[in-house]
Structure formats: C-alpha cells, structure tokens
Amino acid sequence: xxxxxxxxxxxxxxxxxxxxxxxxxxxxxxxxxxxxxxxxxxxxxxxxxxxxxxxxxxxxxxxxxxxxxxxxxxxxxxxxxxxxxxxxxxxxxxxxxxxxxxxxxxxxxxxxxxxxxxxxxxxxxxxxxxxxxxxxxxxxxxxxxxxxxxxxxxxxxxxxxxxxxxxxxxxxxxxxxxxxxxxxxxxxxxxxxxxxxxxxxxxxxxxxxxxxxxxxxxxxxxxxxxxxxxxxxxxxxxxxxxxxxxxxxxxxxxxxxxxxxxxxxxxxxxxxxxxxxxxxxxxxxxxxxxxxxxxxxxxxxxxxxxxx
Numbered sequence: 215x216x217x218x219x220x221x222x223x224x225x226x227x228x229x230x231x232x233x234x235x236x237x238x239x240x241x242x243x244x245x246x247x248x249x250x251x252x253x254x255x256x257x258x259x260x261x262x263x264x265x266x267x268x269x270x271x272x273x274x275x276x277x278x279x280x281x282x283x284x285x286x287x288x289x290x291x292x293x294x295x296x297x298x299x300x301x302x303x304x305x306x307x308x309x310x311x312x313x314x315x316x317x318x319x320x321x322x323x324x325x326x327x328x329x330x331x332x333x334x335x336x337x338x339x340x341x342x343x344x345x346x347x348x349x350x351x352x353x354x355x356x357x358x359x360x361x362x363x364x365x366x367x368x369x370x371x372x373x374x375x376x377x378x379x380x381x382x383x384x385x386x387x388x389x390x391x392x393x394x395x396x397x398x399x400x401x402x403x404x405x406x407x408x409x410x411x412x413x414x415x416x417x418x419x420x421x422x423x424x425x426x427x428x429x430x431x432x433x434x435x436x437x438x439x440x441x442x443x444x445x446x447x448x449x450x451x452x453x454x455x456x457x458x459x460x461x462x463x464x465x466x467x468x469x470x471x472x473x474x475x476x477x478x479x480x481x482x483x484x485x486x487x488x489x490x491x492x493x494x495x496x497x498x499x500x501x502x503x504x505x506x507x508x509x510x511x512x513x514x515x516x517x518x519x520x521x522x
Contacts, residue, residue, distance in 0.1 A: 216397030217473050220466040222435040223517055224273060224284035225311055225378045227360050228458050232270055232289040234357050239287055242328065243313060243362065244373040245274035248284070253493040253500075255292055260488030260503060261455040268292040277372045283435040285311070285375065286464070290456040297452065299360040299459025303414040304442040305381060307451030307512045308460035310353065310361035312377040312438065318366035322352055331355045333415030336366065342406035353414055360459045377426065377436040378463055383510050385423055385441035391509050392427050392439065395480050396465070401436075402426035408444065420444055429465070437463070451512040455505075462505065462513035470502045470518035482506050487518070 229235035258267035271288035382388035408419040484506035
C-alpha cells in the first residue's frame with residue numbers, strides 16, 4: 215500500500231557558502247528564512263555517511279509559511295561539500311525548482327542588473343496537447359549553479375514555490391513507483407513535441423514527456439517527473455548527501471517506523487530511520503528521518519511530524 219504522506223516539507227539545496235546563498239534566495243527570489251538548523255556533530259549513518267556529520271542551514275518559505283513547502287538551504291561543515299550542481303538539464307536526478315512570480319519581466323531585469331546567469335530571456339514554453347495554454351518562464355542559476363525556473367503567473371502576489379523537477383531514465387517505471395509507493399497523484403501531462411532548447415540554455419530542439427505528481431488532496435507543491443526524449447537522459451543522481459545542488463525532497467508522515475516497514479515490502483533498500491538533532495534554534499529535540507532512493511537513485515526523505 216502507498217506511504218500515507220501528509221505533505222511536502224521541503225526541497226534541499228546544498229550550497230558552498232550559506233552567507234552568499236542566503237541573500238540570493240531571500241532578497242532576489244523573495245523567500246523568508248524561517249528556521250535555522252545548526253546542530254552539533256552527530257552520526258552520519260542515516261545519510262549513508264561514515265563518522266560524524268554537521269551542517270548549517272536555513273529553511274526558507276514563501277508567503278504561505280508553514281502551510282506551504284520550504285527550501286532547505288544547507289551548507290555542509292563536516293564533511294565539506296563536494297562536486298557541483300547538475301549542469302546539464304537532462305541529467306538524471308533533481309535539476310531545478312519552479313517558482314511562480316507575479317512579474318516575470320521585472321524579475322528578469324533585476325537578474326540582468328545583478329549579473330545573475332540566465333539561460334535566456336523570458337520565453338513561452340508549450341506544455342503539450344490537453345494543456346490550456348503555454349507558460350512563460352526563464353531559468354537562472356544560484357551562486358553555486360543550481361537551477362531555478364521562474365514562471366509568470368497573474369494569480370500570485372509574491373513568489374510561490376510550485377514544483378521540483380526530477381529527471382528519470384524510464385518514465386513508466388518511475389511513474390508507477392511514485393504513484394504506487396508514495397501515493398502521489400498525476401494531475402498534469404507535458405509532452406509538447408520538439409521545442410527550441412533556448413529556454414533551458416540548450417542548442418537545437420528539445421523534447422520530453424513529463425507528469426506533474428501531487429500528494430493526495432493537496433495543491434501546494436508537485437514533483438515534475440520528466441523523461442528526456444531529445445536529447446536523451448544522461449548520468450545518474452548524486453549518491454553523497456554533501457553533493458552541491460538539489461539533493462533530496464522531504465515528505466511528512468505520521469509514523470516513520472511503519473513507513474519504513476512498508477517501504478521494505480516494496481523492495482526498496484534503505485537504512486532504518488534515524489533521530490536527527492536540529493540544533494538549539496529549533497524548539498524540539500530533533501526529528502525522525504528516513505532517506506531512501508527512487509528507481510534511479512534520486513534521494514527522497516520522510517520526516518515524522520514532531521509531537522509537540
């Protein structure tokens with residue numbers, strides 16, 4: 215049976231310098247830093263890492279606050295961050311987060327003024343048959359090179375986190391896993407046929423087949439599950455929790471140990487839940503967390519809702 219997901223808690227982005235990245239997400243993207251997690255060193259086994267680990271992070275939210283998803287902006291202190299964010303839009307794993315904004319052209323002008331790298335000017339992106347209208351968007355990179363997609367919307371008054379893109383190698387296999395295992399619901403299809411690749415900073419034409427997956431009964435935040443057709447998918451997701459860029463996505467559950475047993479019955483190999491200290495700025499002792507891979511190895515996370 216599916217994991218009984220309550221909500222999306224956050225998407226994690228690992229950065230190399232929190233003091234540099236925090237102003238980008240706060241002042242340019244327009245998110246608000248809500249919680250600071252800076253625990254003492256603790257066992258890294260839950261992250262699949264040997265020895266003690268430590269991080270410094272801020273959880274940022276849009277205007278919905280805790281009613282919506284967060285962005286877990288994290289700098290690894292021990293071990294230090296490694297690698298780089300995905301450079302290629304068709305690399306398997308997380309590639310970009312999507313943010314709705316009320317005035318796309320003003321934001322793009324600010325990006326140019328501040329020297330923020332953008333793949334193109336705002337462009338119309340067709341979504342494919344059955345979708346009522348194209349979206350207008352542009353993609354930029356944060357200070358480390360993580361990809362942020364801004365989508366114009368007249369229905370929001372400020373920035374709103376809307377989705378995380380997960381590139382997969384086999385859409386049919388991954389779609390069945392997310393729907394059966396996590397209970398997510400497909401509420402949108404994007405298969406527009408060949409379109410100019412400029413929107414993502416790519417040459418020539420590009421083509422994809424994608425589904426928008428949402429937690430049951432919710433509309434706060436989605437997974438944009440994406441299989442590349444032209445060019446085809448490349449590479450594999452990062453396997454180290456301290457890899458720079460988008461690394462994991464966290465869902466809230468009521469009973470994490472029961473969820474672990476259910477995941478094991480589905481054939482997913484993962485370590486048992488671990489209790490993580492969140493540091494002195496958080497008004498709870500810590501949280502129970504479970505890290506596990508999707509069919510391609512992209513990292514997903516369950517967090518047991520704290521009992522206050």
